[in-house]
Amino acid sequence: MSSTPILKIDGLYAKVVDQDISILKGLDLELQQGEIHAIMGPNGSGKSTLAKVLAGHPGYEATAGEVIYRGEPILEMDPEERACAGVFLAFQYPVEIPGVSIANFLRTALQARLEGDDEVDLFDFQDELIERMKLLDMDPSFAERPINDGFSGGEKKRNEILQMAVLRPSLALMDETDSGLDIDALKIVANGVNKLREEDPEMTVLLITHYQRILNYINPDKVHVMVDGKIVQSGGPEVALELEDQGYSDWKEI
Amino acid sequence: MPENELIQNLDLDEYKYGFIDQETHVFRTRPGLDEDIVRQISERKEEPQWMLDFRLKALRTYEAKPMPKWGGDLSKLEETLEEIYFYVKPQDQMERSWDDVPENIKNTFERLGIPEAEQKVLAGVGAQYESEMVYHSLKDEWESQGVIFDSIEDGLKNHPELFREHFATVIPPADNKFSALNSAVWSGGSFVYIPRGVHLETPLQAYFRVNQERMGQFERTLIIVEEGAQAHYIEGCTAPVYSTDSFHSGVIEIVLKRDSRFRYTTIQNWSNNMYNLVTQRALVNENATMEWLDGNLGSKLTMKYPSCYLMGEGAHGSIMSIAYASDGQHQDTGGKVVHAAPNTTSSIVSKSISKGHGRSSYRGLCKVYEGSTNARSNVECDALLINDTSRTDTYPYIEIEEKRSTVGHEATVSKVGDEQLFYLKSRGMSEEEAMALIVRGFIEPIAKELPLEYAVELNRLIELEMEGSVG
Numbered sequence: 001m002s003s004t005p006i007l008k009i010d011g012l013y014a015k016v017v018d019q020d021i022s023i024l025k026g027l028d029l030e031l032q033q034g035e036i037h038a039i040m041g042p043n044g045s046g047k048s049t050l051a052k053v054l055a056g057h058p059g060y061e062a063t064a065g066e067v068i069y070r071g072e073p074i075l076e077m078d079p080e081e082r083a084c085a086g087v088f089l090a091f092q093y094p095v096e097i098p099g100v101s102i103a104n105f106l107r108t109a110l111q112a113r114l115e116g117d118d119e120v121d122l123f124d125f126q127d128e129l130i131e132r133m134k135l136l137d138m139d140p141s142f143a144e145r146p147i148n149d150g151f152s153g154g155e156k157k158r159n160e161i162l163q164m165a166v167l168r169p170s171l172a173l174m175d176e177t178d179s180g181l182d183i184d185a186l187k188i189v190a191n192g193v194n195k196l197r198e199e200d201p202e203m204t205v206l207l208i209t210h211y212q213r214i215l216n217y218i219n220p221d222k223v224h225v226m227v228d229g230k231i232v233q234s235g236g237p238e239v240a241l242e243l244e245d246q247g248y249s250d251w252k253e254i
Numbered sequence: 255m256p257e258n259e260l261i262q263n264l265d266l267d268e269y270k271y272g273f274i275d276q277e278t279h280v281f282r283t284r285p286g287l288d289e290d291i292v293r294q295i296s297e298r299k300e301e302p303q304w305m306l307d308f309r310l311k312a313l314r315t316y317e318a319k320p321m322p323k324w325g326g327d328l329s330k331l332e333e334t335l336e337e338i339y340f341y342v343k344p345q346d347q348m349e350r351s352w353d354d355v356p357e358n359i360k361n362t363f364e365r366l367g368i369p370e371a372e373q374k375v376l377a378g379v380g381a382q383y384e385s386e387m388v389y390h391s392l393k394d395e396w397e398s399q400g401v402i403f404d405s406i407e408d409g410l411k412n413h414p415e416l417f418r419e420h421f422a423t424v425i426p427p428a429d430n431k432f433s434a435l436n437s438a439v440w441s442g443g444s445f446v447y448i449p450r451g452v453h454l455e456t457p458l459q460a461y462f463r464v465n466q467e468r469m470g471q472f473e474r475t476l477i478i479v480e481e482g483a484q485a486h487y488i489e490g491c492t493a494p495v496y497s498t499d500s501f502h503s504g505v506i507e508i509v510l511k512r513d514s515r516f517r518y519t520t521i522q523n524w525s526n527n528m529y530n531l532v533t534q535r536a537l538v539n540e541n542a543t544m545e546w547l548d549g550n551l552g553s554k555l556t557m558k559y560p561s562c563y564l565m566g567e568g569a570h571g572s573i574m575s576i577a578y579a580s581d582g583q584h585q586d587t588g589g590k591v592v593h594a595a596p597n598t599t600s601s602i603v604s605k606s607i608s609k610g611h612g613r614s615s616y617r618g619l620c621k622v623y624e625g626s627t628n629a630r631s632n633v634e635c636d637a638l639l640i641n642d643t644s645r646t647d648t649y650p651y652i653e654i655e656e657k658r659s660t661v662g663h664e665a666t667v668s669k670v671g672d673e674q675l676f677y678l679k680s681r682g683m684s685e686e687e688a689m690a691l692i693v694r695g696f697i698e699p700i701a702k703e704l705p706l707e708y709a710v711e712l713n714r715l716i717e718l719e720m721e722g723s724v725g
Contacts, residue, residue, distance in 0.1 A: 055680050056679075056680070057676055058672060058676060059672065059676075078679070079676060079679040079680045080679045080680075080682050080683055080684055080685075082680075083679070083680055083681055083682035084682045088680075089680050091677065091680075094677070095671070095673050095674050095676075095677040096674075097674060097677070097678070097691070097692060097695050098695055098696065098698075099694070099695030099696055099697070099698035099699065100691055100692070100694065100695035100698070104691075105678075105681070105691065108683060108687060108691055109678075109681040109682050109683060110682075112681075112682040112683045112684065112687055113682050146695065163681065167681065167682070
């Protein structure tokens with residue numbers, strides 16, 4: 001295992017802009033390249049805040065600590081710079097963009113990664129998109145639909161996985177991708193992540209979840225328990241199983 | 255991005271049609287308007303007496319009508335009108351070949367890409383410069399089928415009976431203050447006649463250019479679509495940017511005979527010193543279909559409500575409009591549908607985008623007369639606000655006299671959301687790219703109806719405008 005982590009979070013404090021109360025309170029975390037980590041925690045523990053701060057959401061502000069991604073501090077970077085550097089956030093609540101097809105959107109996103117006058121070749125892009133959809137067992141007509149407009153919960157999450165497949169991130173942050181999905185939809189999403197990982201074992205995944213069940217389908221290298229803005233326990237997959245038995249009640253007192 | 259920073263960085267210098275030609279004209283009236291000027295215009299055009307009488311009567315109607323108090327701010331218009339030139343003749347005669355058009359004027363239209371488009375995708379082209387059509391041409395295959403596409407002046411000269419039968423029947427001078435003004439001083443515009451059963455496969459296009467400072471352009475267009483005929487007419491407008499205001503007030507009358515179909519597309523991209531007050535109306539007879547596609551991107555103030563008067567059973571009218579209002583702009587636009595026969599159907603889809611301190615208003619009328627049984631109308635207006643300072647209003651007027659009819663109205667206002675922007679940025683797009691994508695998606699239902707070159711142009715324009723919107 002490489003000694004330089006792809007992501008290193010050191011004593012991170014963060015809050016909502018214009019509010020005083022910290023949500024993240026001295027969080028530490030390290031991910032080596034190619035690892036899958038799961039962060040589990042009760043509602044309100046700050047899991048989603050962590051995902052948003054890592055992706056650069058303008059509504060949150062890091063007040064102390066450091067986040068080093070591939071050796072560079074990223075807290076000062078714009079969200080688009082982070083994205084172009086390989087960070088991807090799969091949203092808990094993907095946003096609707098009426099009138100913009102998924103295909104058009106992805107082409108624009110790939111175009112944004114190019115320098116100067118370089119342009120995404122339309123035919124290459126189409127081939128690539130069809131290939132990625134095939135990998136995820138998706139119907140090509142899906143890409144012609146306007147982004148998340150009228151999508152079911154499952155479709156929205158599959159759309160996130162498709163974007164991940166096309167944009168090929170180095171670090172995928174998955175913010176409660178499993179929430180609100182029935183078991184079939186959950187399996188489809190988990191299979192998608194597994195396929196992308198098989199294809200690119202170097203892809204690092206930080207899986208944020210409330211429930212243990214997605215970990216039946218995606219095997220994490222490490223599981224962390226997050227309570228009140230901090231990691232309170234870290235270990236192997238067994239941590240998730242313990243939580244499954246005991247719930248978060250042990251941590252309520254903290 | 256803090257809101258105030260966004261607004262401070264608005265940059266409207268991107269208007270690429272703002273270039274000014276060297277001023278040349280062979281004749282112009284002195285600034286301002288009175289009876290003598292109306293007589294001069296009529297005399298220059300060697301008009302029959304009835305037209306001079308018509309003009310003079312319209313002038314009195316114009317003078318008698320008060321300045322409208324509704325819609326946009328017209329409080330400074332009276333001052334402006336005292337200083338503008340109501341008639342400027344740019345060259346001696348209208349030409350049928352670009353080679354005969356004076357070099358500087360030809361260059362202007364070449365910069366606007368007109369001759370090129372004419373060769374590639376159009377059935378015919380008319381080009382107006384200041385007050386007169388300087389060029390008009392129709393491809394032989396259509397001329398041989400009896401299609402007439404000419405300047406309005408030549409329509410009056412060469413087809414006096416057809417002209418007089420329809421002229422001012424759709425929009426009488428007294429309809430509103432500006433239709434009266436246009437009726438008094440009209441100059442330029444197109445006369446179009448599509449004979450029975452003829453389907454024009456490619457569009458006709460008229461292009462309107464104002465070059466002179468403090469200029470008033472008053473084109474008048476009359477279109478007659480015979481039974482079962484079909485055609486598409488496109489109108490484009492641009493002008494240089496001056497510190498003083500200019501004025502454009504057109505009247506467009508369209509008569510659709512039974513079973514005919516006509517589409518009128520406008521892409522108005524006047525400079526931001528232009529008052530643009532236009533009356534457009536179509537009389538739609540039995541089973542005919544009229545479509546207005548209206549893009550209002552430029553001007554200082556636009557007041558324009560394309561109308562369909564559904565006069566015959568089964569007539570259909572459709573109005574689709576996009577309005578874009580940036581700093582210093584007010585787009586007061588919408589549409590009117592009047593149902594005056596049974597089984598008539600109509601739809602209005604209006605989308606507006608307001609940026610910076612821009613304001614867009616939807617103003618529309620849906621009227622269903624008694625006896626128009628089973629009439630159906632649907633109105634949908636959506637407004638998108640880019641900043642907290644931009645403004646949008648909706649003024650829908652609905653008057654229904656017939657119980658056995660169905661009228662629907664839906665209005666939405668949305669603001670480009672921080673979550674939408676973050677979503678797109680988290681995929682690698684800059685704020686400008688994200689904004690442009692959202693706006694393009696918003697207008698997509700209408701943009702996809704535009705001829706390709708205009709759709710491309712519209713997208714390019716939105717990208718430019720969004721580049722200017724972010725600091």
